[in-house]
Amino acid sequence: xxxxxxxxxxxxxxxxxxxxxxxxxxxxxxxxxxxxxxxxxxxxxxxxxxxxxxxxxxxxxxxxxxxxxxxxxxxxxxxxxxxxxxxxxxxxxxxxxxxxxxxxxxxxxxxxxxxxxxxxxxxxxxxxxxxxxxxxxxxxxxxxxxxxxxxxxxxxxxxxxxxxxxxxxxxxxxxxxxxxxxxxxxxxxxxxxxxxxxxxxxxxxxxxxxxxxxxxxxxxxxxxxxxxxxxxxxxxxxxxxxxxxxxxxxxxxxxxxxxxxxxxxxxxxxxxxxxxxxxxxxxxxxxxxxxxxxxxxxxxxxxxxxxxxxxxxxxxxxxxxxxxxxxxxxxxxxxxxxxxxxxxxxxxxxxxxxxxxxxxxxxxxxxxxxxxxxxxxxxxxxxxxxxxxxxxxxxxxxxxxxx
Numbered sequence: 001x002x003x004x005x006x007x008x009x010x011x012x013x014x015x016x017x018x019x020x021x022x023x024x025x026x027x028x029x030x031x032x033x034x035x036x037x038x039x040x041x042x043x044x045x046x047x048x049x050x051x052x053x054x055x056x057x058x059x060x061x062x063x064x065x066x067x068x069x070x071x072x073x074x075x076x077x078x079x080x081x082x083x084x085x086x087x088x089x090x091x092x093x094x095x096x097x098x099x100x101x102x103x104x105x106x107x108x109x110x111x112x113x114x115x116x117x118x119x120x121x122x123x124x125x126x127x128x129x130x131x132x133x134x135x136x137x138x139x140x141x142x143x144x145x146x147x148x149x150x151x152x153x154x155x156x157x158x159x160x161x162x163x164x165x166x167x168x169x170x171x172x173x174x175x176x177x178x179x180x181x182x183x184x185x186x187x188x189x190x191x192x193x194x195x196x197x198x199x200x201x202x203x204x205x206x207x208x209x210x211x212x213x214x215x216x217x218x219x220x221x222x223x224x225x226x227x228x229x230x231x232x233x234x235x236x237x238x239x240x241x242x243x244x245x246x247x248x249x250x251x252x253x254x255x256x257x258x259x260x261x262x263x264x265x266x267x268x269x270x271x272x273x274x275x276x277x278x279x280x281x282x283x284x285x286x287x288x289x290x291x292x293x294x295x296x297x298x299x300x301x302x303x304x305x306x307x308x309x310x311x312x313x314x315x316x317x318x319x320x321x322x323x324x325x326x327x328x329x330x331x332x333x334x335x336x337x338x339x340x341x342x343x344x345x346x347x348x349x350x351x352x353x354x355x356x357x358x359x360x361x362x363x364x365x366x367x368x369x370x371x372x373x374x375x376x377x378x379x380x381x382x383x384x385x386x387x388x389x390x391x392x393x394x395x396x397x398x399x400x401x402x403x
Contacts, residue, residue: 005037005072006117006325009110011103011139012042013122016088016096017302018312020050022122023075024060025314026321033073035325039064039116040077041103047077049087053308067115080106089308092128100124101131104139108146111293118324119143120317121297125304138170139297140288147293154191154289156263157273157299158323159280163200163263164272165192165289176268180212180224185232189265193241195289196263198334199327208261209233209245210252210271224267249275282313285320287327294328296320 013019023040026032040047044063051060061077070076081102085095100122107119121139129138144153157164167188168179189207196205209229213222221230229246236243247257249266253275258264266272277284277299284299298316306312 005033005035006328007067007070007115008036008038008118008120008321008324009067009107009116010038010040010120011100011107011122012040012046013100013103014092014096014124014128014302015043015046015085015099016091016093017123017125017304017307018300019122019302020047021054021308021310021312022298022300022314022317024051024054024056025312026318027075030073032318032321036321037070037072038075038321039067039070040075041080041107041110042077043081043085043099044077044079046085046087046099050308053089054310067110078106090304092125092302092304094128094131097125097129098131101129104142108143111147117294118328119293119295120320120324121295123298123300123302125302140286140295143288143293143295144291148291151290152187152191153291154188154195156192156195156287156289157276157284158287159276159282159284161280162258162261162276163196163287164276165263165265166269166272167265167267168269170269173268173270177212177224180228180267182228182232182235185209185228185265186235189232189236189241189243191290192263192265193236193243195287199287199289199294199331200262201330201334202262204242205262206242206244206260207263207265208247208252208258209243209265210249210267211246212267214248214250229267253279283316283319285316285323287323294324294331296324 010023011019012023020042023038027038040061044061047061051057061075062071064070064076064078067078070078081099085099086093088096104121107116110116111119121143124139126138140153140155144151154165155169157166165188167185168176171179189209192207193205196202196207209232211222211229212224215222225246233243233245244261249271252258258275258279264272286297286299288295288297298320300316303312
């Protein structure tokens with residue numbers, strides 16, 4: 001890939017929270033402009049209000065009318081709506097949530113027109129996102145519904161120590177056992193494996209799977225382990241994936257076993273998120289894997305308690321930007337060799353029998369010479385057999401259908 005700057009779209013999130021403060025602080029360091037061209041999907045009036053509240057002077061951002069007008073070296077702001085929105089810092093409101101939805105909706109529209117490369121979503125209040133009869137799920141599920149084309153994304157919580165994905169979503173703990181089955185675990189693990197391999201450049205990802213039941217052991221496996229978790233692990237191992245477990249959660253984290261793995265699949269949110277944040281409470285981000293659009297977000301709420309006070313730490317937001325850029329380049333480099341594959345050096349017979357690599361002429365009557373054939377050790381056809389056998393694109397993920 002060339003060294004062009006990545007176009008980074010940024011949604012402002014809940015306009016009564018710390019979204020704009022995170023953005024302004026993240027781009028205080030001019031060095032970040034060497035790697036990307038940012039485009040804020042927001043409102044000039046709201047952005048100016050936050051600048052005044054934070055005591056930021058000068059022309060911090062440049063207003064553009066379209067994403068393709070974004071200029072390198074500037075913090076570009078693209079207006080997403082015309083109506084006035086009342087800003088009440090530190091207070092949840094329908095206006096603030098409505099502005100957040102319009103921001104991400106406009107960004108997704110521009111992504112479909114190939115106007116930017118990666119997306120960073122600002123923090124929202126999920127409990128206050130039911131606006132105008134629209135039940136907004138969360139940033140990740142909204143993106144998935146808009147561009148997934150039926151595919152499911154995988155939310156991965158990341159910091160400098162570990163990467164954790166979740167077998168179940170935001171559901172009550174009492175509903176977790178019923179949501180765990182062999183097929184869904186295989187799907188999540190295969191997607192996790194592919195994401196680590198393709199977007200994080202890990203050649204053979206080692207994934208640990210946690211047990212659901214706290215007293216699970218080799219001698220006394222729980223119902224879910226016997227019926228779903230262990231069969232899913234075994235099937236992926238047979239397909240060639242480096243998947244291990246199930247591990248009892250307490251011992252796994254207490255003994256430091258997590259350091260031996262590239263990824264961890266927890267059965268429910270708190271089982272994986274709590275130890276991850278206990279080990280490293282800062283700079284945690286969410287990575288949305290498995291979709292065409294690379295998207296990251298900070299693991300933060302709008303933080304109404306400190307909104308507009310200049311107390312927000314932008315380190316995790318800056319990390320979310322760098323992570324998205326790194327994964328975009330890694331995915332591009334991974335996909336590049338497969339963009340123009342060599343043509344197959346064989347054709348099918350009409351009767352669909354064996355594949356013939358080369359057309360061999362029959363011996364002419366009276367010629368006294370045998371037909372010319374391939375010799376793997378000499379002659380101008382040397383190496384042709386190797387090229388033919390390697391013309392197939394290799395698979396980067398284990399087969400989820402291995403028996």
